[in-house]
Amino acid sequence: MTDATLFTRVRRGEPHSSAEARLAQLWRGAEMLWASPAALTGVAIIAALVVVALLAPLLAPYGPYAQNLANQLQPPSAEHLLGTDEFGRDIFSRIIFGTRFTLYIVMLVALIAAPAGLLIGASSGYLGGWFDTLAMRITDIALAFPRLILALAFVTAFGPGLNNAILAIALTGWPPYVRIARAEALTIRRSDYIAAIELMGASRLRIILLHVVPLCLPSLFVRLTLDMAGVILIAAGLGFLGLGAQPPAAEWGVMLSSGKEYMLSAWWAATFPGLAIFFVCMGFNLLGDGLRDILDPRQES
C-alpha cells in the first residue's frame, strides 16, 4: 500500500478500514470548508490566534509587562506600532501576549462545560426514564436563565479573578451541550450495534462512555465553536468590569478597561484591544456559521 493509493481512496471516499473512513470524512469536511470563503476566513483567524499565542515571545517586540514611564500614552509610531499605555508598555506586544489569555479562557471553559454537558446528556438520552425527565427539566430551566447576569453573580460570590471568571462562565454554559448530546444519544440508543453490545453484557457505564459519548462528539464540537464567540465576549465583559483577570494582566478586557480612562486623550489604548476581541469573535462566528451551513444544508442551498 503506497501513500498515493491511500490518498486516492481517502479522497474518493472508498475507505478500506475504519481509520481510513475517518480520514475520508475529515477530507470531505475540509473540502466543504474550502468551498465557503466565510468559514475559511474564520479558520484563518483562529489559526492565526493559535500561532500568535504559541510564538508570542518571538513576535512581540517588547515584553508585555515592560514599563517605560518616560514613554506614557504615546500615539502609534514606528517604535510602538499601536502606541503605549499609561505605564509606557507597548500595546502591540500586550495584544500579542493577550492571545494566550484568550486561548486559556476559551479552552478551559470548553474543557469544563462540554464534558459535563456531554456526560449528563449522553446518559440522559441513553438511560431514559426518570433520570432523563429530571435532567431535561433542570436543563430547560437553566436554559431560560440570563447568562451574563448569572456569571456576574457567581463571580461576585467567588471573588474577582481570572479562574473564578472562567468557572462562572462554565457554570452558566453547560445546558446547550446537554441538549445536543441527548439528541444524539436518542438516535444512537436504538441502533443495532448498541443492542449487540448490550447482549454481550456490557455495563451501562461502559456503553455510555465508550460507545455513546464518542458519537456525540462531532455535533458537540460544532456547538462549541458557535459558543466560543459568546464566551470571549462574556470574559471580556467580566475583565472590563474588573471582575475577571486583574491588572496588570495583558488580557484584552483588562486592557480595554484601563484604556477607557484615557479614551478622550489617548484613543489607541482602548481601541486596539477591543479590535482584537472583535476579530477573534468574528473568526469564531464565521467558522461556526460555516460549520452550521455545512451540517445543515437545508438552511442555505
Add this chain to the structure above:
Amino acid sequence: MGHYARFGMFLLKQVAIILATFFGLILLTFVIGRVMPLDPVSAAVGPDVTQELYDQVYREMGLDQPIIVQFFDYVGSVLQFDFGRSFFTNQPVTRDIARVFPATLELALCGVLIGSLIGIPFGILAAVKRGTVIDGAVRVVMLIGYSAPVFWKGLLLLVVFYAALGWAGGPGRLSIYYDGLVPTRTGLLLIDTLLAGEWVIFKDAVSHIALPAISLGYGASAYIGRMTRSFMLDQLKQEYVGVARVKGLSERRVIFGHVLPNCAVQLVTTVALTFGILLEGAVLTETVFAWPGLGQYMTKAMFNADMNAVLGGTLVIGSIFVFLNLGSDILYRILDPRTRA
C-alpha cells in the same frame, strides 16, 4: 379534544414551566448568596467587630437556622419583593432597584426600538436580494454588529460623536444643569420631559441617550436582522409564494402582503427575546456612559461585595428574562393559527 381544551392544557403546562423556572432562579440565587464562601455577616458589619456583636448579627440574619428553613424564609421574602437591605446604600434593595430601574428600562426600550427599525427592514432586504452584493453587505454589517463587544462600540461612539464632533451629549442621562428640573412621573425621562412640556430638556435627554442606545441597538439590529432574513428565506421557499407570483401580483405585494405577515409572529417573539438580551447588555453599556441604571447599581454593589443588591438585581433581570423567554412561547401559540393544527 377540542382546540380550546388543547390550548388550555398547553397554557397550564407553560405556566407550570414558568413557575418551576422562577423557583429554580430563586434557588440558584439562594445558593450563590448563602453557600458561597463570602461571609454575609462580615459583609454587613465589617471585619473589626466584637464576637458578641458578630453573634447577634448572625442570629438576626437567621443564619443559625437550618439551611432549609433559611431557604423558605428567603423564598417568602422574595415573593414579597423583599430582597433585604443593601449594605452600601443602606436602603432596602427593592427601593434602590425601583429608583434605578426606569433608567435601564428606558435605555433597553430605545435599544430594541432602534434594533427593530434597522434590523427588520434590512433583514427583509437581504432575504429578497439574496446572494447579491446587497445581501453580502448587509450580512457583513450584521456580523460586525454581533462580534464587537458592546462596551467597545460605546467607547468608540463616545470618542467620535461626543469628544471629537460634539454632536451628542456626554455621560449621564442629562446635562448637570437640567438635573431635577423635571418632575418624575414615569421615571422615563423622554416621557417625563414631554409631559412637562420641557422641549429643551427633552432634546438634552435625547442627545444623552442616543449613544448608549445606538451601541445597544446596533447589536440588537444585527440579531433581529439575521433572524428576519432567515424567517423570510424559509417563507420564500414555500409554494404559496410561487402561486402569488403566477397570479400576477407585483413583487411588492408578494413580499409585504403575503410573505412578511407569515413571519410576523416569529418576529414579535424575536423582538421580545432581544429586549431581554438588551437588559443584560445594559449592565456593560451603563458603565461606559455613567448611566445611572440597574447595571451601574449592580456593578458598584459587586465591588462592595454587597450580595443582597447583586442578587436582587439578578432576580429582577432574570425574572424579566425568563418571563419574556417562556412567555413568548405562549404569545406564539396565541398569534399563530398554524400551531393550532
